[in-house]
Amino acid sequence: MAKAIGTFPYYGGKQRLCKRIAEFIPQGVVSITDACGGSAKLILNCRYAPRMVYNDLNPAMAALMTCIKDRHLFGEFLKRVETEPYSETTFERARVVLAGQRTGGRYTQLELGVAKYQGLCMSFNSTMESYAKPDEKKLRSYRERLYGSLQDAHFHMDDYDIQVTCRDAIDIMAESGPEDMVLLDVPYLAGPNEERRKTGAYGAYDWGRDLHEKFLDRANQTAGKVLICGYESRLYAERLKPDRWLKVDLGEVAKVSARSKLGESKPRVHEIVWVNYEPPAKVIRKFTNSQFSKNV
Missing domain, CATH: 1.10.1020 (Adenine-specific Methyltransferase; domain 2)
Structure with a gap:
């Protein structure tokens, strides 16, 4: 596998996973939008599509x-x-x-x-x-x-003529159609019972639980092909129902900030991908039954 194209350090940047996640993108889509673009590692390591877009709601990231x-x-x-x-x-x-x-x-x-x-x-x-x-x-x-x-x-x-936009990811997802692919590496859900404990790491553009709930409601209504990636989450397991979403466990990864300021290692976590479409056959073959499931 070719080396991943990188950019700069970023909280939750997906440097080690971007190539594996890109394999989930099916052939024949007319557009690919990285709707929560961050460091752009997902859109930079995707297959080509006629329209490719990097998006981030943060004007400084878009700049x-x-x-x-x-x-x-x-x-x-x-x-x-x-x-x-x-x-x-x-x-x-x-x-x-x-x-x-x-x-x-x-x-x-x-x-x-x-x-x-x-x-x-x-x-x-x-x-x-x-x-x-x-x-x-x-x-x-x-x-x-x-x-x-x-x-x-x-x-x-x-x-690849990748365009840069600064919009709300939920609006992009809502506007997508059956031939559009939307990648959503959303800010990790934080809370006492979640893998991410600390809030505010994404600054003014972090997502609270209410915004995650709004996002999941919209994800269940969209006509587009949607790929969501993030940590295992009870809320996501409850909202992304198995009759509509396939869930893949990519295995253990280091947390977005693997060490504390004191140099202490943080526990590893599982990175999850949810898709609302049938992924390419090679992806299904690659993962074991325990990794690839109907969101159970």
Whole structure:
């Protein structure tokens, strides 16, 4: 299997799973939309479709991906990131820009994209909450990424003409038809009885339980082909009924933030895929009966 195309560190970025998830996309769809795009690892590792879309409700994420896709902006983006050092001062300045955007400040796509990239890459576990002091390995990765994975992503988005939008994922799903494929790597459900305990990791664009319930109601009504991925969840098991959804356990994976600030390892969890259509035969053959089930 070819190496996955990456971009930048991101909370729940699917770097190790994106190729496996992409296998679930059937032949013949006319569009593929990564509706909760994040770091774009799903859309960047999909088969080609006549219309391909990266979407994220967060304007700063959409601006960052626009910078990576657009030929002119990408060059300017690389220059800006190269000339501003990896430092706590740069990190805090990026946070000011992002906070200003959320409160109505006006910034260019380049300013927002650079700030979002710096905030993600320079924070602990890419959560934007606190500065991550780099060691030599982290500094080297930060430099090499600009002319490695980001270059790969730029050329792939150009070759596949992947569009960038900033919309509500639930609206996209509601508008989809039988020939449309919608990928939904939604913010993990948080709660005392869920695998994700802590809320707020996605900032102002996190989903509370009420939004997850609204999303699941809409998912059960959509005419489009929908793929949902996330941690095992009681709520999702209850709402995604076996007469409409197939469930696949991709096995144990490291949590989105595998280590705490104290360096302690966190328990591994199971990553689940739910689909409302018959996946390709090779996917059915690949997984055992215990992994592939009618959502039981």
